[in-house]
Structures are given as C-alpha cells and as structure tokens.
Amino acid sequence: MFYKSFFELNRPSLELVLQQEPMECGLACVVMIANYYGANLELFEVRERFPGSSQGISIKSLTELAEKLSLTPRVLSLDLVDLNKLRAPCILHWGMDHFVVLKEMKKKGAVIFDPATGKEFYSAKVLNEKFTGIAIEFSPNIDFEQNSGQSKRPNIWALKKHLAGFNLNALQVVLISFFIQACLLLTPFFLQSITDDIVIKGNIQILDYLLLAFVFIVFFHAASEHLRSEIITFLSARFGFQLTTKIFDLLIKLPVDFFEKRHAGDILSKFHSAEQIRNTVTDSFISSLVDSIMVFITIIAMILINPKLTLIVLIFTSIYCLYNYLNFNKNKRLNVDKLKAEARCNQHLIESVGSVPSIKIYQKEKQRSFMWQNKLVNLINKDLQLNALRNSLSTLKLIIFGIENVVVLYIGTKLTIEGEISLGLLLAFIAYKLRFIDSFEKFMRQFTEMKLIGVHIDRLSDVIYGKQEIHESMQLSPEVHNDSFAGKINIVNLGFRYGTSNSWVFRNLNFTVEPGEFLAITGPSGVGKTTLLKCLTGLKNPVEGEITIDEKPLSVNNNYRRYISTVFQEDSLLSGSILENIAFFEASPDLMKIKYCAKLACIDDEIDALPMGYYTQIGGGSSSLSGGQKQRVLLARALFKDPKILFLDEASSHLDLANEEKINTNIKQLDITRVVIAHRKETLRFADRVIYLS
Template structure:
C-alpha cells in the first residue's frame, strides 16, 4: 500500500456522497470530515483489510475493484462480494471501538481509495463537538434501522420508505399504568414498541375486555388512522415503556406512496379478531397476575351479541366510492347466471368467484379458484377474493358501496352477506334482487331483505385478456370416459349385438301382421306352424345375443372398476397434506364412493340405455316401412316434449344432487367423528346430546332427500303422461286410417305393437336422464381430487433422487403461514444449521411453531418462505418420497393400522424382516409386552390400534421410526405417554442408536432435552435462543424461564 503525498483537491470526490454517516451532516460539518480523508493505493492481490484484524478505518473505493473473502470451515476462501468504484466498507469501524473485521478485502486490480482512520476521526470529534453530535444522531438512527429490520414487520420496506419511517419516528417514554391511547378519542399517532409491554382492551358497558398484549416490535394505533375513525380500543402500559410515535401526516404519506407499508398495515388490521378475549401471556405474568387472573368473564346477552358481530372488513376494501370508473354495468338484464354450489360453508367466496368466471365465459376449475382465494378453515376474506380474482385475470375493486348506489353498481358483484357469507348479485330493480347463493342456488329476494343483510362491502369485476389464458376445467365425464377407450372394439361388438337383439325382437310384430293378413285368411296351418317356429327362433336368438352382450359389458365393467380405483388411489396419495387439512374425512370418503356408484350407473344403465336405443332405432325403421305419416305423427307428438322436459329438469336436478352429496358428506363425517371419539362420548355421558346433534343433521339431509324424491316423482309422472298422450293420439289417427281404408287391421295391430316396443325404450332412456345427472355430479365432485396439484407437481423427472443423506440440514429463513391473507405467520424466518450427527432439541411454549417446524422438515407442510437444505440441496428439488424414507418420524398422534404388530412396525415394506422387526421393538422397549401377547408380533391390534394402550402405541411408533435405521430421526413428544421407567429404558436405547445420526427432538421434559448438542428455543414462530443447556441457563432468558417453571424454581 502507498499513501499519496499530495492532499486531495478541496472539492470532495463524488464517491464520498455514498457515505451514510456524512449524509446527515450539514455542508460545513461535512467538509471538515471530508478533509480528513487520505488517498491510498493498492496493487493487484494486496490485502486491504484482513479478517479478524482490528477495524480501525473506513474506505471509499475511487477506482479499481476488490473482492470480499471469508474463510470457510476448512480455511478455504469463500468469495462473498465484489466491490467497485464508489462502494464503501468499514463504516462501523469509526463508531465501535475494538471492533474486528468480519471478512478479508483484497484488491483484484490496481485500486485507489480514500481512507479515514478512526484515530483521526476521534480527534476530529473531540475538537469539533458538532461532528460528535451528528455521530450520535447517526448511531441512534442506525440502531433504529436495525431495530425495525430485526423486530418489526417493516423489515422489507424499500429504502425510500424506510428513510421516511426513520425520519418520522419520535421517541417517547410512558410509565407503567399510564394510558397511551384511550377508546373513543380522535385518531392520533401510530406507535411502535421499542421496550416494555402494553395491553389493549375495549370497555363495553363498564366491563373491560382484554383484546391484545403488545411487546417489543409490535405496533398499534394504525386502525383509526387507516379507517379515519376514532380510537377503537384503549392501550395501557403494563411496564415502563419506550415508544416511537409516527404522526398521522407521515402515516398517510407512507400508505399513499409505499404499497408494502400499506400491505403490512392492512394484513395486521385484517388479522384482528375482535370477538376473541385474550388470556394473559406468561411473559406478562409478573405485572398482571394474580390481579388479572380471574376466570373467563360472564357476558351479558347484549355483550354476547356484540362479541359475535365480526368487525367490518374496512381495511380490506378501498375507500367508499361514488364512481365506478372502468367497471361497466351490463346494458341488458342478466336473466341466466351460472350456479356453482359450495361443498361446505368455507367455500362460499371461492364458489362465488367461480360463478363470475363462468359468467364471463371461462370455465375455470373450482379447485383452482379455491387455491387462488386462499380458502382456509375459516373461509376467505374480501382481500382474498380480490387477490384471487386478480391472479385469474380480472381487474377488481374491493369497495364499500353506499346502498343508494345499488342501482348503478356494476354487475355481477360478489356481496358480503350478514358479515359471514358471500353471494353473487346479478340483477336488481326497485322491488327485488336476483342473487345466486352458493349454499342454496338461485334466489329472488325482496330488495329490503338484501339491503338489511348486505354489509355494504362488495367485489366488482372487469375481465381482462389475461382471463383467456387461465386453464379451464376438464369435462366432468371426459376423464371417466377415457377409461373405456382401450375397450372400443369390445364396445362396438356390444353395440352390434344390441342391434341384433332388437332386430330379433322386431320380427315378432312383423310376422304377426303377416299371420293376421295372410295366414288366417288362407287357413294355412303349415305356414302358421313354420312362422311360429321362426318367431320362437328369433326370440331365442335375441335372448342369447343379449346374454353375450351383458357378459362382454360385465367384463369391461370389472376392468374399468379396477383401473379407475387404482388411478384415483394413485392421485389421492400423491396430493399434499394441505389438501387433507382443508377437507373432512367423510366428504373425501363420499367422493371416492361416488366413483363406484358412477361406474355402476354407467355400466348398468348404459347397457339398458344402449339396448333401448337400438330397439328404438330398429322399431322406428320398421314403422316408417308401414306408415311414414303415422311415424312422423308419433315422433313429433312425443320427442319435443320429452326433450323439453329433460332440459327443464336438468337445471334443477344438478344443484339438488350437489346439495344432497354435500349433506351426505357432512353426515358421514359426523358419523366417523362420533365413532372415533366413542370412548370420550361415553366417558362424558354425552350419548344423548350427540344423538340429538346427529338427528338434527340428518333432518337437514332428509329434507334434501325428500325434495329430490319429490322432483323425481313429478318428473317420472310427466314422462308417463307424455307417453299416454302420444299413444292416445296415435290410436285415434290409426283408427281413422283404417276407417278410410288407408291401413289394414293387421297393419294397425303391427304398427301398434311397434309403437309399444318403441315407447317403453324411449321412456326408459328419458327416465335415465336423472340418473345421468347424478352421475355427472358424482364425477364432478371427483374433479376436486383429480384437478388438485399433486405434491411436487405432476412431472417428477426433474427431481433429484435421494438414495442416502449424511444428515446435514440447514434451515434458511424458513417461514410458514396457513392460507389466507389475514393469517398470522406460524414460523417467521427461522434460520439455523445442523451438522451431521447433531442432536437438536426444539423447545418453546405451546403454539410456538415446534411441530410446524418439523413437519416442514419432513415436507409434510410446504414452507411459504425460505427453504430447507439437505446436504446443500434444497428440499423442493429432492424427490420427497425418497427423502422421507431417510427420515424416521414419530408424530404427536401416531396412527396404527388394522394389521399385525409386525406389519405396523415395518409399515411400507411388503415383506417385514422378522429380525429387523424384533430389533426395532427392543430399541423402543416394546419387545416385552409384544412377546407376552398370545400371537406375539402377529397379533392384530384393531382399527387405529384400539387394542393397545397409549404408551404401547407410542412404543410401536418409535419402533416403526427406527425400523429402517434412517440417518435422520424426528421425535415430536415421542415419549409423552410413557411412564418414567419406560422413558428411561427407551432413552438409553435411543442414545446408542442416535450416535452418528442427526436427530430432532421436541419435548417438554427437561430430562429429554438437556443432553442435546443444540437447543433451539422458539417463541411465536421466531427463533429467540440457541445453544447448549448450560449456555442457555447462564443467559437466563426464555429457556431458563421455561425450565424454572418445570422445576418450580
């Protein structure tokens, strides 16, 4: 390195403008500091600063480049960054004495830089107090920036927004017991908690209802600013607090100019649940308990109603609008609107948006829409509908609309109904409103009823070209009919046989005419005998052909049944866990059983309809031969009426069947739930209460069954009436033809026989229409399974096979939250590294995210942010099924299958290895009780392991986890159901097994976690502490507190 003898020019180089410390200083102070820089030069390869050395100077590069390098675990050089002209490094060296360099910077070309030594800077601060004042200001601003990025939701604000926030926050102190915000006061500043704890509460009729507890990094006061209302709650300091206040003007500026800030505020507001009564958290116990440790409040009837009223979703809507720019109301009245019924109450928003898509001509899958609007266990929000519609190609406005603007509001629109439901409004006039309710279908409401139940919030839509690019739903019958393609030749033979059978049947009336007109008049007994024999032969041939046809179709039915069941099982097992979390077991079972019903309908009714159609075609052909006039009369008098009846009933049967299937699914779920929990039901003596609940649910189901049966009875009655009228009309015209000698008596008898042979098959086909509608509904419900995206997509060719892993696991800023824009994160940027063979214990309060973390580790839940790396490879790039074979997993609730103990231990292996099974049982301390059973390892344990105790099931689960000797083991409360002696025996066995294996253990018992190599402490989804047991106890943080609670310290 060489230092230039000549001072640099009085005018400061442009590169110094990038030094953040100098940005705060006025021009005269800045010039003093700039004059203290010296110019230095470095040759190619020369070290500018070395990792670990004292940080004693700041550098600003003027020309050339430099590489930032860090030493790896094996002292190899790891390149981190390349610095170029204008870049600054070492800024913290001026402010933090005894700071060490964290990386090496080496010149990668001849380089010139400006250097400011800390000693020179410190002397300047001593001689010029003004410089010191701005240094203090910079330090405070730097600390504030770090705080905002580390503890608050504003870490990802762009630099401009962060700068406005930093400049606008005003520090203040609040003593314990003082009110920061009072309910009912005008809107004021938004506050960010720097230190201390506060609580928010609402005063209802003199009763204080605790709503929220606030800690470091939380913010409050934003609701009234965003909505322009008075304060909705009071906030009291529980301890001495340090706060930062953001004035309303700067808040409005940030909301208007920075979408990320507005998004954070809206998500926070939409996540508020004003019906929830907050319990005192453990970290508030010292200040609030026992004074606030009273039991749940007994609410008055008025308070109960008030608490049951959801807070209006204002934060999810645009401001109240008077103009609908870009959203057009249709010129003509919408008379017909598509109907999509919800599968359950949570799907109302998704079903409503699906109907809007269908109205605009795009047959978008309900499954795709459900995912787009983030349907969760509590349904979806207005914000979710808006975001989902935008992703599908709509221009959307989520708005609060004055009810006086209802006549000019663009339609169709999705309305918020009674604050807990969604429906589509597609026409309105002075007296009535026409809506489609996903729970009930089309409805005509009194306008007064609409205005009384509509909350005023609506989603308005205008389609864009992007909507045309959204994939459409596959045909409900298309995928099912595809299974019949390999049997086209056999089906063609069956069709030919159907026509042969029909032709044989038609010979009987034809020969009857010949007998009446010719044989009887000629008194020819020999010809009569021959014709009767021919008729008998034709009838016998028809019967034999029909039997052969049924055998062929039955063979096809068995094969199609097997293939559809196998395909559906493959698709179902490939679905992610999120699919099963969002649906009831009974509903899934109902959908699967619908496939068998649909197959039986398709085959059995298909055979009948095929035979009937063949018979109709042949009979009509013969009828045309005898009298084309009578044939046309018959067809014109019956076919249009049948067609109109079928069209009319279709629009009513499908919604009826869909509602019926939904109710059956709910009822079956209730039955399954009741049987699984029968032990709890009997223990609580709740049989009678449960029976009434099931009876009420069945009453709803039986009402829908009755409406469906009544509709079918009317339909079948109408079919019979049309059939009778057409026959009466034919007989009258046929008799006139005989009277006018245009037709013989034999011809009339024969024609009448053909009409009868034609009429019954037509009635059969028409009456099968309702069965076809039922089939379409059943197959449509299966689309929910077939169209859902499989785990890791349909194409696995790009995934990396996992034959073995070393056990090196890295959690990289892992985040997870359940679907829905208002859902709080369960995991929030968790990051730590686990070397092979490390024993990791994960601890934290209930609900801190421990189980979610390990489910993400095993790929059972898909992270919404960050990633997990196995041996340096991202989890999403690995074949998940092969990876899970390398992980032994013990869940909190372990399912046992209705099989033998050996089959349960070796589950997933077709032929269990007896020696391996017994070894795994010994490791889990299960061999003793297993060998005492009469059948030993071949004992069947019943459905869900009902014949075993909780501790025995847990030991079987541990044996199953270690059976394959996986390199990674995960235990989620794996010994919680064991007694102390059994736990000690299992722990001793596992200690030997875990040698050299990576393991993750979740436990509340200190004895289980204290020997771990690393202890990870989670709090509200964040990693707050890590280290060994001794290190964490020394820090006396959250882990120390949890251990103290357990030990009674």
C-alpha cells in the same frame, strides 16, 4: 361504454361453482364472477395457482385474488334495501363466516348462488338475518381476457381411459344389443303377417313357417340377452376395480394440505361418486348409444307405415322431452344436495365414533344423537325431494303417452276404416310405436344420468387434477440407503403462513442441523413447531426461504423420504397386528429386526407379555394399548425404517422419565440425527442443542 357493452353481449350466463374445501367459499365465488365475464376457469386450477388457507379468506384477500384475475373489485357497505342497486352478479358477505354470489333480486327475495349448497332463493327475512351489510361488485379491467377454449373439467371420456380393454368389451355389448333389438324389431312384422296374410286372407300354409322362425328368434334373443348381461357384469366389475384403485392411488399421492382442508366424510363420499360413475359408464353409456340408434330406426319404420301417425307420436314425445329438459337443473341441484347431505352424515358418524370417551364423559350422548337425527332427516328430505321429482316425471310420462296412445288408436282406426292402411299395418305401427317410446324413454333417462354424472365427476376433479407429490418409493429402489447421504440440514430465511391474509406462523428462521446431532425445538403452543417439522420432512412447503439437505434443495430431493422417519402427534396405529404396524405392513418383514426395534423403543417386554404377542391385533380405534404403549410402537415403526434422520413431535409425552431416558440412550447408540419437538425439561436436557421458537 363500448367496452362495457362488449362484455355484456359476449359474457356467458352465471354458472354455479361448488366449493370442494370447507374454507374456499370465497375462491369459488370469485371463479363464478370471473367465468360470468368469460374467463372459463376451473376451481381446481385457480386453487393451484392461489392456494387458500384452511382458516378461511378475508375480504382483503378476496379482492386481491380478484385483481390477480384481472377483475376490479369495489367493496361496498350498504343496507338490505339497497341490494337491488348492486351490479349483479356480485359477492355478499354472508352470516359472518361465508361468501355467496347474488345472481339477481326478485320482488320477494333474492336468487343466491351458494358455493356450499347450490342455487337458492332467499326471502327478505332470510336476507335480513344472513346479509352482513358488505358486498363486493366486480368489473373486468383492461387486462381481462375472455377464454373460449375447451373446459379442462374432467369428463366421462377422460375416465374411460382408465379401463384397459373397455373399447373392445363395449363394442361386443353394442353388437349383441343390436342383435337383441333386431329380434324385437321383427316382432311387429310377425304381427302384421299374421293379421294381413293369414287371418284376413286365410293363408294358413305359411303359419307353421312363421311360428318356427319366431320360436328361433325367441331363443336367439334370450341367448343374446344372457351373453350381454354377462359381458356387462364383467365390464362393470373390472372398470369398478380399476377406477376405484386409480382414485385411491391419486388420492394417497396428494399432499398433506389436501387432507387437512377436507373432512373425512367428504373424502369418503368421493368413492361413492366413483361407484356412480362406474354404473353409468358400464351401463347407461352403452345402452344410450344402442337406444339412440333404435329410436332412429323405429322412427323410419313408423314413417314408412304412416307419416301422420308418426307426427302425432313425435309431438307427444317432444312434450315429454321438454318437461325433462325444464326439470334437469332442479334434478342436478337435488343430486348435489343429496351428496352433500350424505357427506355431512358420514362426517358426523366418523367424528362421533372417534370421540365416544369424550361424549360419555361430558354426557353428550343425547346431543350427538339429536344432531345425527337432524342430519339424517336433512338427507331423507333431500332424497324425498329427488324421488318426488322422479315420481312427477313418471306420472307425467303416463299421462302424456296415455293420451298419445288414445289419439293414435282413434286416428289409426279411422285410417283403417277409410282403407288408408291395413289392420295388420296399424298393429305393426302400434308395436313399433311402443318400441320407439320404450327406447326413447330409456334414452332420455340414460342421457339424463350421463349429464348428472358430471356432478360426481366434479366431486373427483380435485383428486384427478390435484398436484401430486413426487417422491421415490422405498419399495421401488433396490438399495436401502445411499452411503453418500449424510443428512446435514440447512435452513435459510425460512417463513410460513397459511394464506396471504394470515399472519406469519414463523419467519426468518436460520439454523443448521449437523449429521448425528440431537436438536430439540421448544416454545409456547401455537408458534409453529409442528408446522416447522412438517416443512423439514417435506410434508409442507415453506412460503419463503429454503431448506437444503446435504447442500441440495429439499424441493428437488425426491428420494429424501427414504432416509427419514417421523412420529407426529396425530399419528395413529392401523388395523392389523403389532408386527404389521411396526413393519408398516411390509410383505416379508424380518421378525428379528422387528423385535430389535421394539427393544430399542422399550416396548418388547410388554408385547411379549400379551397373549398373542406380536400378533396381537391393534389399531382401527382399538384401545388395547395405553397412550405410552402406542407411542413406543410408533417409535419402533420409525426405527424399523433404519432412518438417517429421525423427526419426533412430542413422541415421548406419554412416557415416564425412566422409559424416556432409556429410549434416548438406545437411540443415541444408532448415531442418527434427531430433530425433536418437546416441552418437558427432562426431554430437553437430553438434547445437544435447543432452539426456542416464539
């Protein structure tokens, strides 16, 4: 009992964790539960320790994962009426293909933390439709350790380091902003002097001097504002360039699994998040610093004029601040929902454009259009909800500070009549008050933006902290090949599966590929031939066993990819000319070598017959080349690299037998190792040896 009470007293509240991959809802739910008891885990680090499957997670695997995190799971089968008896938070099996966390039961429904959509309230009717009857309770076991350390989640300070010279430019903007604010702070003094010293006392001699002084201040203010805008524009452009290129650089170095587990629309939306971060760092970050200091200075000025009036202003400001605070989580949730809706729209558009022939053949234009409209309506509704919240905040601001203005004028007028303050000081106070409210409102808005930027930073966490591949780049090495590289491949007890709950794709594979050998791999679809090829190229890591290249483990052979080329089924041509595609956009390609590789791939005559020849624009969804022509251009690209080992995955499936035979004869003359996946008997007969997977 003491152990249980200890955790109940010290555990943090349940915090939402959103999934980054379509199939990691179970992983996100377990992280939420573990953090509830004080584990202080981040989704990206748990994902790295326990890689999930792109095919989802079973209840058995979910409980095994919880046990590895020192949580004791208890799987229950129950009816809907018994949900209030569960020890919350717990995990519910949802809609046959999803997991969610039950936070608490209410009279009319339940509060659900959905890793896909966020915090939701579902009525009893929805619960009855979605809840499958399976729930999992958790409790920390004796090995569970609370972690009160600092979160590893990326923040805006971590991103700032990617901008060279940021601190210097930011300091310039801050100093100029202070000059601008100083000019504005002198305005109430000008107003008070005119009222008390000139209008009331009739001291007209100093009016001309005051006029000249404040005309100078106006010009100085305008020049400072212009310079500040120029620096911010420059800072924004430079930071945007460096941040976006850094994100792309990190993204492109991530393993293939990262891209296989995510939709293209979701990846595209990460760059939208980078844009939002850029705007916040270069504008709100600096402005909030200046406005916070100006709020402090104007409060001091107001207190010096009249503490009573200042107290009234602070009371109304606190009410506005409290309303903002109470609506922050709703604001954050709506921002997350909008980002996800945008990603779904992008994904639908990308899929539709890439599948136009199939859509037309199956006459599904209206269906795809209707589905697009539904996703777009969902996005618009999320945007409307977000704008409605912003409008309510804006309306409340007008009401709160409108009433505050009336109260200050009423009490200030009484104080002036009673002789406690002069008319000039009252006008100066009102001017300072307006400056204070303006600065405070800006600070609150910018502070909210700074807090909400965490939504965008969280979306980039899997890119920033993703485990990158380490391979030598060909472009960074002066030599093309190492003569000592023979390319002997040895596979020992190799096994692969996508997750601990999944069946083995293949297991206990043992074979050797000798240098110069032509090895063909065949077998029924779905037995793991392409997966095996990706393991041999280092694109996927086997779960068990070992691959060695020239007696050196592939896992530590960082320059291995310099000596291999591949043509996979899913390979596509990139936007550019045929020449650029064959040379893979090399800066100064050898045209003679390009033509030689095209000749080896039996595509040279067909390229020469095109009006633009090798400069014909292809790729980017272009259908100017047939399937067989595309395969041969991809093969020419693979040969252009001068590989020692060539991996081909159904690379001749669209070719006629005459072309295939000629290509095989051409490649045989190169004396390179070939590992080929094929089904056709005509292809298999060219091989020195055939391995059958089943």
